[in-house]
Amino acid sequence: MRRAHGRAAELGALAVVEVLPADExxxxxxxxxxxxKPARDALGRxxxxxxxxxxxxxxxxxxxxxxxxxxxxxxxxxxxxxxxxFLRQAEAFRRAQVTMLAGTVGGGLCGPAPAALVASAALxxxxxxxxxxxxxxxxxxxxxAEVRQxxxxxxxxxxxxxxxxxxxxxxxxAIMAASAEAEDAP
Numbered sequence: 001m002r003r004a005h006g007r008a009a010e011l012g013a014l015a016v017v018e019v020l021p022a023d024e025x026x027x028x029x030x031x032x033x034x035x036x037k038p039a040r041d042a043l044g045r046x047x048x049x050x051x052x053x054x055x056x057x058x059x060x061x062x063x064x065x066x067x068x069x070x071x072x073x074x075x076x077x078x079x080x081x082x083x084x085x086f087l088r089q090a091e092a093f094r095r096a097q098v099t100m101l102a103g104t105v106g107g108g109l110c111g112p113a114p115a116a117l118v119a120s121a122a123l124x125x126x127x128x129x130x131x132x133x134x135x136x137x138x139x140x141x142x143x144x145a146e147v148r149q150x151x152x153x154x155x156x157x158x159x160x161x162x163x164x165x166x167x168x169x170x171x172x173x174a175i176m177a178a179s180a181e182a183e184d185a186p
Contacts, residue, residue, distance in 0.1 A: 026159040038053040087123075094122040097154075098114075109161075114161070124147045128144045
């Protein structure tokens with residue numbers, strides 16, 4: 001919350017909710033590192049019952065638990081071939097951005113609220129690119145600025161959710177410790 005200024009103050013608002021500037025965003029919590037990958041056998045299959053496989057499956061299940069169709073899909077279709085092409089690209093962008101947020105900021109999870117902001121950013125990005133391609137540069141620029149705000153908001157919310165989430169999970173910590181010991185054993 002920040003004190004209202006500009007047009008909001010003129011309209012009588014006392015305070016407005018603003019997204020933090022990029023240099024003030026919270027750091028967040030990284031997800032699993034590369035050393036926590038599930039164990040595989042000689043044929044590349046997961047080793048059933050191995051502590052690192054169990055830990056990775058648990059983390060994946062927790063990440064899926066918070067998915068919602070509305071937040072984790074674009075949910076938009078079109079019969080216009082130009083717009084449909086940009087929507088396909090927006091869906092790919094949405095998936096990549098949610099994955100990146102979960103892994104680098106959200107402690108392995110990207111909840112429905114930040115995922116919804118990313119979906120809105122993806123749609124605005126698609127509309128921006130379509131507007132630019134049709135020569136409407138003013139609308140394209142406005143939509144691109146909206147993308148920035150949605151992505152900054154998604155980062156901030158994902159980081160704050162990760163920081164608020166309980167970090168101590170004795171069962172998962174024990175599995176990860178056993179996995180590390182099993183890998184270090186000759």
